[in-house]
Amino acid sequence: MSEIKVRDRRATLPSVDRVLQAPAAAALIERYGRALVVAAVREALTAARAVAAPAAIDDVVAASKAALERLMAPSQRRVFNLTGTVLHTNLGRAPLPEEAVAAAAEAMRAPSTLEFDIASGRRGERDEHIAGWLTRLTGAEAALAVNNNAGALLLALNALALGRETLVSRGELIEIGGSFRLPDIIERAGTRLREVGTTNRTHLRDFADAIGPETALILKVHTSNYEIRGFTAAVAPARLAELAHRRGLPFVEDLGSGTLVDLDRWGLPHEPTVAEALKAGADLVTFSGDKLLGGPQAGLVAGRADLVATLAKNPLKRALRLDKVRLAALEAVLRLYADPDRLAERLPTLRILARPREEIAASAERLLPIVSRAVAGTATVAIVETKSQIGSGALPLSLLPSVGLTLTPLSSAGAAVEALARRLRELAVPIVGRIDAGRLILDLRALDDEAAFVAQLPNLK
Numbered sequence: 001m002s003e004i005k006v007r008d009r010r011a012t013l014p015s016v017d018r019v020l021q022a023p024a025a026a027a028l029i030e031r032y033g034r035a036l037v038v039a040a041v042r043e044a045l046t047a048a049r050a051v052a053a054p055a056a057i058d059d060v061v062a063a064s065k066a067a068l069e070r071l072m073a074p075s076q077r078r079v080f081n082l083t084g085t086v087l088h089t090n091l092g093r094a095p096l097p098e099e100a101v102a103a104a105a106e107a108m109r110a111p112s113t114l115e116f117d118i119a120s121g122r123r124g125e126r127d128e129h130i131a132g133w134l135t136r137l138t139g140a141e142a143a144l145a146v147n148n149n150a151g152a153l154l155l156a157l158n159a160l161a162l163g164r165e166t167l168v169s170r171g172e173l174i175e176i177g178g179s180f181r182l183p184d185i186i187e188r189a190g191t192r193l194r195e196v197g198t199t200n201r202t203h204l205r206d207f208a209d210a211i212g213p214e215t216a217l218i219l220k221v222h223t224s225n226y227e228i229r230g231f232t233a234a235v236a237p238a239r240l241a242e243l244a245h246r247r248g249l250p251f252v253e254d255l256g257s258g259t260l261v262d263l264d265r266w267g268l269p270h271e272p273t274v275a276e277a278l279k280a281g282a283d284l285v286t287f288s289g290d291k292l293l294g295g296p297q298a299g300l301v302a303g304r305a306d307l308v309a310t311l312a313k314n315p316l317k318r319a320l321r322l323d324k325v326r327l328a329a330l331e332a333v334l335r336l337y338a339d340p341d342r343l344a345e346r347l348p349t350l351r352i353l354a355r356p357r358e359e360i361a362a363s364a365e366r367l368l369p370i371v372s373r374a375v376a377g378t379a380t381v382a383i384v385e386t387k388s389q390i391g392s393g394a395l396p397l398s399l400l401p402s403v404g405l406t407l408t409p410l411s412s413a414g415a416a417v418e419a420l421a422r423r424l425r426e427l428a429v430p431i432v433g434r435i436d437a438g439r440l441i442l443d444l445r446a447l448d449d450e451a452a453f454v455a456q457l458p459n460l461k
């Protein structure tokens, strides 16, 4: 009896060939290619067989089409970052200026002068494209770029302290996100960590006492993402630099975010600039390209020419070097810094960070009725004063006054706010907010393209 049943089931399913001959399948082949369509049709038929469901040719084509659309959709997609964290590491940190986008596209399209000197016709140096700008903007003698700041630090430690000791204050042995822990980086760089002082207090004499024949360098790390308060003491970089130099050691500072301009100018909290750190005596400064600098992911090193040359010669430099695409984008971003007066207009990161509260409030007023209509029946919407964070460890305790919309689900079910957040994430350009106390908050500081945001709200499911 069961055999007859199985036969019946098979009879209700078309063959792969018959499905492929359907006009709708031909359209799919035209779009995705035969191999992918055949595989998708097979899978759709297998799935129908598994549940013993009859399926017409149209059903199989429709299932195949849906599967192919899912498969071929880009995995990395644009999103609206309304989390309130401007430089969000999980959302790709700094949005790049159009100048950088154009430069990157140009570099991708054709051969370039990446390591070629036009004047002599000889081999050139890839870091030349950015070193001139970096030295000009920081006062450093020399500069280079690698994959990211973690890489810059790894390279500096390996090149200057391999097999010897690196001195760091116990108050600065930080973790930044799961995979960046300073003690681990120091160990992997092949240098020995020598902890100095205590968690809350480190004095100059602690460093002085720790220096011995094995000491290779003194490292200072910007405690980007936390602050020690209360009974504390840290050694000012200038005094640490002076001690290092007196004992013939290089003094390296990991600034983390680092910035090339004084942010006070735009009413933002002060963050040490690279120029200040060098002036205070740092021999090398390392910092990120995609944090406050507002460029592509990169790790930048600026400082003494002899030390930069030592780093450049290290084999790790080859492993960590930047590609032509990011170098082109970085060069374009650095060029914008030549005109600080217009920087806040042209550099998206700075524009977003410096955006006045009133302007964000006006955006909230405009959007309130539109968003209310879009979620009518499932949530109520209100305007809320909120605080944005810079993010990526920059100035963790300095929050920027901002304005947002709160979406409060009508249902009091615990999962209602998660369901609401998911609906917004399922839009063609996902809207990513943050959940707080049973409400979804959309911080509008980073909403640059209000029209695009509004245009897709009717598609909310």
Ligand SMILES: *Cc1c(COP(=O)(O)O)cnc(C)c1O
Pocket: 148, 149, 150, 151, 176, 180, 221, 222, 223, 224, 225, 254, 255, 256, 257, 287, 288, 289, 298, 299, 392, 393, 394
């Ligand atoms: C962010 C940060 C890093 C890591 O920089 P990446 O560019 O993400 O590799 C290292 N040190 C400090 C102090 C930081 O803030």
